[in-house]
Amino acid sequence: MRVLASAPAKIILFGEHSVVYGKPAIAAAINLRTYVWAEFNEKGAIKIEAKDIRVPGLTVSFSEDEIYFESDYGKAAEVLSYVRQAIELVREEADRRDRGITVSITSQIPVGAGLGSSAAVAVATIGAVSKLLGLELTREEIGKLGHRVELLVQGASSGIDPTVSAIGGFIHYEKGKFEHLPFMELPIVVGYTGSSGSTKELVAMVRKTKEEIPEIIEPILLSMGKVVEKAREILLSDLDEEVRFERLGKLMNINHGLLDALGVSTKKLSELVYAARTAGALGAKITGAGGGGCMYALAPGRQREVATAITIAGGTPMITEISREGLRIEEVIP
Numbered sequence: 001m002r003v004l005a006s007a008p009a010k011i012i013l014f015g016e017h018s019v020v021y022g023k024p025a026i027a028a029a030i031n032l033r034t035y036v037w038a039e040f041n042e043k044g045a046i047k048i049e050a051k052d053i054r055v056p057g058l059t060v061s062f063s064e065d066e067i068y069f070e071s072d073y074g075k076a077a078e079v080l081s082y083v084r085q086a087i088e089l090v091r092e093e094a095d096r097r098d099r100g101i102t103v104s105i106t107s108q109i110p111v112g113a114g115l116g117s118s119a120a121v122a123v124a125t126i127g128a129v130s131k132l133l134g135l136e137l138t139r140e141e142i143g144k145l146g147h148r149v150e151l152l153v154q155g156a157s158s159g160i161d162p163t164v165s166a167i168g169g170f171i172h173y174e175k176g177k178f179e180h181l182p183f184m185e186l187p188i189v190v191g192y193t194g195s196s197g198s199t200k201e202l203v204a205m206v207r208k209t210k211e212e213i214p215e216i217i218e219p220i221l222l223s224m225g226k227v228v229e230k231a232r233e234i235l236l237s238d239l240d241e242e243v244r245f246e247r248l249g250k251l252m253n254i255n256h257g258l259l260d261a262l263g264v265s266t267k268k269l270s271e272l273v274y275a276a277r278t279a280g281a282l283g284a285k286i287t288g289a290g291g292g293g294c295m296y297a298l299a300p301g302r303q304r305e306v307a308t309a310i311t312i313a314g315g316t317p318m319i320t321e322i323s324r325e326g327l328r329i330e331e332v333i334p
C-alpha cells in the first residue's frame with residue numbers, strides 16, 4: 001500500500017513569537033504545499049527521501065533508493081528530524097514501533113522562510129503515515145500531533161503552524177484553541193528575502209532576551225497580543241472595506257515595529273517592508289519567525305506596484321492565495 005498526503009504552508013498575519021507565550025495570533029493557510037508519499041519497507045527501519053530540500057551547508061542527492069548527505073551526518077539528521085519525529089510519533093500512536101516505513105517528500109515551500117515548511121512537512125507525514133497504519137485521526141488530532149513534533153524538535157512551539165496546516169483556512173489561535181474566521185480574499189503580496197532563519201534559534205533568542213530583561217520584553221509581548229485582538233475585532237466587523245484595510249495596515253506596521261524590537265528583523269526584511277509601504281501598501285510586516293525569510297504587505301489595488309517594489313529592493317514577490325483546505329489525502333494505492 002502507498003499513500004500520498006499533502007499539507008499547506010501558512011502566513012501569520014498577526015502575532016508570531018508572542019503566540020509562543022500564550023498570546024493570540026491570526027494565521028491563514030496558503031496555496032503552496034508539501035507532498036509526502038508513505039509506504040512500508042521490510043527492513044523495519046525509517047527511511048526518508050527528502051528530494052528537494054535546500055538547506056545551506058547540506059546537499060541531499062539520490063540514487064535508486066539510497067540517500068547521500070554531502071555533509072556531516074549530524075547536520076543531515078537534524079534537518080530530517082521533523083520527519084523522523086512525525087513517523088515515530090504515529091508509529092507509537094498506532095502501537096507499531098516495529099513497522100518499517102519509507103517516506104518520500106517533495107515540497108513547494110521554501111525552507112526557513114517563515115511560511116511554516118516545518119509544520120507542513122510534519123502534518124503531511126503524519127497524515128500519510130497514519131493512513132498507512134490504518135489510524136483514524138481527525139485533522140484537529142493531526143494538528144495536535146504536529147504540535148508535539150515541533151515541541152520535540154524545537155523545544156518550544158505555539159502549535160499555530162501545524163494547526164492551520166492541518167485544518168486550512170483562516171484562523172484565530174490561542175493556547176491550543178482555534179476559531180475559524182470568515183473566509184476572505186486579502187489583497188496581499190508576500191516578499192521573500194531569499195535567506196533563511198531557523199525558528200528554533202529565533203524562538204530561543206527571544207526567550208533569552210525575555211529572561212534577561214523581562215520588564216521590557218513582557219510589555220512588548222502583551223502589546224502584540226493586544227494588536228491581534230484589535231485585528232480580530234476589525235476582521236469580524238462590518239466596517240467598510242477601505243476603512244477596514246486601512247486599520248489592519250496600521251496594526252501590521254505596529255506589529256512589525258514590535259517584532260523589530262524583539263530583534264527578529266534583518267536589514268533585508270526591513271528594506272522589503274519599507275519598499276512595500278513606499279509603493280502604496282497600507283501595511284507591511286515580517287511573517288513567521290524572521291531572521292530572514294518573508295514579509296507580507298497589504299496592498300488593495302496596489303499589488304502589482306508593491307510586487308515591483310519588492311523586486312527592485314532585491315526580494316522575490318509571491319502572489320499567494322488563502323487555501324481553504326488543510327491536510328489532504330491525495331492518493332491511496334492498495
Ligand SMILES: Nc1ncnc2c1ncn2[C@@H]1O[C@H](COP(=O)(O)OP(=O)(O)O)[C@@H](O)[C@H]1O
Binds near residue numbers: 111115199288289
Ligand atoms: N521538504 C522538507 N523535507 C524535510 N524537512 C523539511 C522540509 N521542509 C522543511 N523541513 C524541516 O523544517 C526546517 C525548517 O523549519 P523552520 O526553522 O521552522 O522554518 P519554516 O517552518 O519557517 O520553514 C528545516 O530545517 C527541516 O528540518
Ligand SMILES: C[C@@](O)(CCOP(=O)(O)O)CC(=O)O
Binds near residue numbers: 017157
Ligand atoms: C515564531 C513562531 O510564532 C512562528 C514560526 O513560524 P515559522 O516556523 O517561521 O514558519 C513560533 C511558533 O508559533 O511556534
Ligand SMILES: [Mg+2]
Binds near residue numbers: 161
Ligand atoms: Mg517552522
